[in-house]
Amino acid sequence: MNTEKAYYLAKVPFFADLTPREIEEIAVDFQWETYPKGELILEQGQKPASFYVLCEGLVEVQNKNGERSPASVKTVGSGSVFGELSVLMGKPFQETLLCMEKCRVLSITAADFARILLERPLIYLSIIGQLSETLDEANQLLSETKYREVLRSAIKLTQYQDKFYGIWGSVKTTKEVERKYEEIQHHPGHLLIKGERGTGRQMIAWYLHKNLFGEIAPFVLVDGLRFDHQWGSLKTDKIEINNSEESSSSQLPYAKLFEIAAGGTLFIQEIDRISPATQIELARTIKAQPYPCFVIGSIQIEPRVREEGLLPELHKCFTHLHYITPLRERKRDIPILVQGILEKLAQKNHRKTPVVTAEATQLLLSHHYRQGNVTELIQVLERSFFLASQDTIGLEQIFFGPTSEKVGQKVNLLRWSFIEQILKNGNFLRVIRQIAAVLFLFLIGGLIFASHLPGMLKAFALVWGLWWPVITLISPSLGRIWCAVCPFSTIMDFVQNKFHPHRPVPDFIVKYDYLIVTVLFLAIFWIEIVTQMHTNPLFTGLLLLVMQLAAIVVSVLYPRHAWCRHFCPLGGFIGTASIGSLLEVRSDPAVCLNKCTTFECYVGKGEVKGCPMSQHLPYLDNNLDCKLCFNCVQNCPHGSVQVNLRVPAREVWNLTRVNQGYAVFMGVLLGILFPINYFEPLQPSGLLSQLHISFSIAYFSFAVLGGALGWWFARPFKTKAASLRTKLVFALTPLVIAGHIIYQLNFVPGLQSLVLGAGYQGPGGFQSFCISASTAAKGSALGIGILLASVTIIFVLLRHKRRKSNN
Ligand SMILES: Nc1ncnc2c1ncn2[C@@H]1O[C@H](COP(=O)(O)OP(=O)(O)OP(=O)(O)O)[C@@H](O)[C@H]1O
Numbered sequence: 157m158n159t160e161k162a163y164y165l166a167k168v169p170f171f172a173d174l175t176p177r178e179i180e181e182i183a184v185d186f187q188w189e190t191y192p193k194g195e196l197i198l199e200q201g202q203k204p205a206s207f208y209v210l211c212e213g214l215v216e217v218q219n220k221n222g223e224r225s226p227a228s229v230k231t232v233g234s235g236s237v238f239g240e241l242s243v244l245m246g247k248p249f250q251e252t253l254l255c256m257e258k259c260r261v262l263s264i265t266a267a268d269f270a271r272i273l274l275e276r277p278l279i280y281l282s283i284i285g286q287l288s289e290t291l292d293e294a295n296q297l298l299s300e301t302k303y304r305e306v307l308r309s310a311i312k313l314t315q316y317q318d319k320f321y322g323i324w325g326s327v328k329t330t331k332e333v334e335r336k337y338e339e340i341q342h343h344p345g346h347l348l349i350k351g352e353r354g355t356g357r358q359m360i361a362w363y364l365h366k367n368l369f370g371e372i373a374p375f376v377l378v379d380g381l382r383f384d385h386q387w388g389s390l391k392t393d394k395i396e397i398n399n400s401e402e403s404s405s406s407q408l409p410y411a412k413l414f415e416i417a418a419g420g421t422l423f424i425q426e427i428d429r430i431s432p433a434t435q436i437e438l439a440r441t442i443k444a445q446p447y448p449c450f451v452i453g454s455i456q457i458e459p460r461v462r463e464e465g466l467l468p469e470l471h472k473c474f475t476h477l478h479y480i481t482p483l484r485e486r487k488r489d490i491p492i493l494v495q496g497i498l499e500k501l502a503q504k505n506h507r508k509t510p511v512v513t514a515e516a517t518q519l520l521l522s523h524h525y526r527q528g529n530v531t532e533l534i535q536v537l538e539r540s541f542f543l544a545s546q547d548t549i550g551l552e553q554i555f556f557g558p559t560s561e562k563v564g565q566k567v568n569l570l571r572w573s574f575i576e577q578i579l580k581n582g583n584f585l586r587v588i589r590q591i592a593a594v595l596f597l598f599l600i601g602g603l604i605f606a607s608h609l610p611g612m613l614k615a616f617a618l619v620w621g622l623w624w625p626v627i628t629l630i631s632p633s634l635g636r637i638w639c640a641v642c643p644f645s646t647i648m649d650f651v652q653n654k655f656h657p658h659r660p661v662p663d664f665i666v667k668y669d670y671l672i673v674t675v676l677f678l679a680i681f682w683i684e685i686v687t688q689m690h691t692n693p694l695f696t697g698l699l700l701l702v703m704q705l706a707a708i709v710v711s712v713l714y715p716r717h718a719w720c721r722h723f724c725p726l727g728g729f730i731g732t733a734s735i736g737s738l739l740e741v742r743s744d745p746a747v748c749l750n751k752c753t754t755f756e757c758y759v760g761k762g763e764v765k766g767c768p769m770s771q772h773l774p775y776l777d778n779n780l781d782c783k784l785c786f787n788c789v790q791n792c793p794h795g796s797v798q799v800n801l802r803v804p805a806r807e808v809w810n811l812t813r814v815n816q817g818y819a820v821f822m823g824v825l826l827g828i829l830f831p832i833n834y835f836e837p838l839q840p841s842g843l844l845s846q847l848h849i850s851f852s853i854a855y856f857s858f859a860v861l862g863g864a865l866g867w868w869f870a871r872p873f874k875t876k877a878a879s880l881r882t883k884l885v886f887a888l889t890p891l892v893i894a895g896h897i898i899y900q901l902n903f904v905p906g907l908q909s910l911v912l913g914a915g916y917q918g919p920g921g922f923q924s925f926c927i928s929a930s931t932a933a934k935g936s937a938l939g940i941g942i943l944l945a946s947v948t949i950i951f952v953l954l955r956h957k958r959r960k961s962n963n
Pocket residue numbers: 319320321322323324325351352353354355356357358359360493528530531534
């Protein structure tokens with residue numbers, strides 16, 4: 157997308173001096189707009205909020221109140237630019253733009269354009285150059301004045317009225333800033349602010365500026381990292397200074413910068429990133445004070461301390477120092493900041509201020525803010541605010557930490573238009589879901605009430621001999637593809653359309669869902685075994701009915717597919733297996749975070765609901781939480797969602813956000829492999845054996861042992877980022893799945909019997925010459941499981957080592 161934009165932007169004359177990379181960077185801020193034939197893009201007298209680049213189509217430019225005399229009308233095509241100066245000068249537009257045919261334009265808002273101009277003064281020079289050409293202003297001095305005028309207007313546009321709301325925090329935090337203000341008021345000088353990213357260095361600079369000089373005075377923000385590149389062109393300035401003894405008659409290289417900031421503040425962000433030579437020149441200029449202004453420099457103190465690059469010559473210019481403590485070391489400020497941020501958001505969006513649940517507050521407090529301190533908190537809360545449909549923000553709406561990474565090779569299946577059409581249209585999947593739901597209801601009815609019919613016996617054999625084994629086999633390869641058509645969900649959707657539940661899922665369910673899934677899975681599996689359910693159609697039918705009823709109850713109580721996400725034992729098993737799958741749904745976090753403000757993937761659009769698993773796509777990095785419903789493919793207006801074929805199990809070594817509690821479930825699944833494979837096939841005899849005492853003791857003991865080991869190894873489940881230990885537990889997925897395939901193979905002979913027309917006969921069919929085919933299949937499954945688990949573990953360790961050495 158940005159490449160296409162960059163292609164058109166590269167044709168704009170005043171971007172001509174930019175490198176292709178710079179053009180790609182600025183392209184992010186431009187948006188596509190389409191106008192039909194006959195529509196006005198801009199009208200004379202209108203104050204344009206954006207400037208436009210015409211990419212496709214023809215536009216008639218009328219410059220005298222819509223008169224159509226040849227002199228006042230011209231037709232322009234692709235590559236023309238409109239409104240750049242009006243935007244900068246804040247003046248009404250001089251012409252009317254009428255589309256002669258369907259037009260596609262790229263637009264950028266005034267504030268974004270001004271920011272780009274401030275970051276890249278080279279673009280100014282080009283604009284000014286063109287301005288003098290078009291206006292035929294022979295006098296270069298005029299363009300110099302214009303230059304400053306344009307620059308100042310751009311600065312005004314980027315002033316901070318909207319950005320900073322005020323300084324929130326505990327009394328200690330606000331007092332510190334107040335004290336600094338008084339100190340500077342009484343002893344004027346320059347200020348150096350030290351702190352991590354997002355701690356509010358810029359905000360404090362603006363606060364001091366506003367109180368010392370007022371909002372109208374210029375507040376010029378300059379980035380130290382690009383200082384030489386961006387402001388190097390001003391070095392040619394020759395300003396003779398006579399008011400300072402030391403620098404009398406010397407030439408000051410950056411005097412023009414000070415002239416722009418005169419009477420206000422020059423804020424140099426990351427001042428220590430300026431090259432040493434320039435730092436010395438800057439120190440000279442600050443000392444000489446060619447134009448009086450308040451200079452504030454900021455230095456980033458990273459979590460892992462970077463060597464300061466500020467030269468003593470420049471350091472000496474700052475008579476005041478302010479240190480801002482990182483947010484993680486002043487947690488008392490967090491609830492106050494949360495309240496302030498949410499109140500402002502609510503005010504801006506005309507909504508009630510949401511209440512943050514106790515668990516969610518706890519999560520916000522426990523997070524180790526490293527990425528961006530208050531900025532990180534603001535981003536998390538903004539997202540939660542828009543994701544929460546009710547006035548409550550709970551654990552489900554808080555997405556923390558890093559987004560999913562772009563890792564390795566993948567093939568996006570959506571690049572083939574027929575796949576894209578099928579998934580975007582949604583009708584195909586809808587029909588399959590509906591057929592599956594009807595068949596499923598017939599199956600339940602038949603198993604309970606008509607199992608004596610021969611057809612039903614065959615269907616019953618299919619449930620155990622085909623359905624379960626196939627689910628166990630396809631999940632590790634194609635992910636939760638079964639969930640995409642699961643009849644439980646279709647029936648749940650049907651019920652939810654009548655009830656529209658709104659109450660949020662309680663936090664304790666969100667927090668401990670892995671235990672719910674684990675306990676339900678253990679209980680159902682145990683019941684299946686002790687009741688010999690694979691030989692009993694009635695029990696099988698009842699189990700399916702009970703599960704469906706439970707799913708309905710949950711979906712009447714809670715929105716989305718809370719059953720699938722927090723309760724379904726089958727979903728838990730399939731989800732865990734699908735961690736190793738070939739197929740994934742992911743998005744491009746850069747597009748989601750930079751462009752999207754409406755979060756359709758989460759909240760839904762029109763008829764199509766939002767993510768049933770309450771996932772915000774840029775943060776989705778594991779298949780456990782994706783049931784391949786493809787709603788996000790239909791909902792995303794930015795084309796950010798991808799359906800990828802990838803290296804199997806890749807997510808295990810790249811996991812960041814998986815529900816770590818599932819390590820307990822993994823442990824349990826691993827633990828029960830021994831009892832289910834060795835005890836269950838033994839045929840019970842006698843009353844006590846009927847209760848499978850020895851099996852049950854072994855089953856639950858191994859389950860508890862496995863679960864406890866999983867918990868112990870992967871703990872603590874404190875943050876959302878997956879630790880190495882969690883990844884190692886998930887790396888055992890192939891082994892777990894192999895074990896369960898081995899168990900399921902016991903039922904496959906039932907299918908064989910069915911095909912042969914003999915009806916279901918239980919385990920023990922399929923013999924070959926030397927060893928039984930089932931023994932061979934089980935041996936192979938075990939071998940493959942061990943091999944794949946070992947390879948995955950090696951990858952996890954290698955990747956971890958690489959990450960560590962990169963850091
Ligand atoms: N104490 C605070 N009260 C209210 N808002 C705050 C506070 N501290 C920081 N913020 C907000 O956090 C955001 C980041 O602040 P600011 O831009 O000043 O950070 P910074 O330290 O300059 O880092 P960066 O270079 O990442 O911008 C701003 O939106 C600011 O309003």
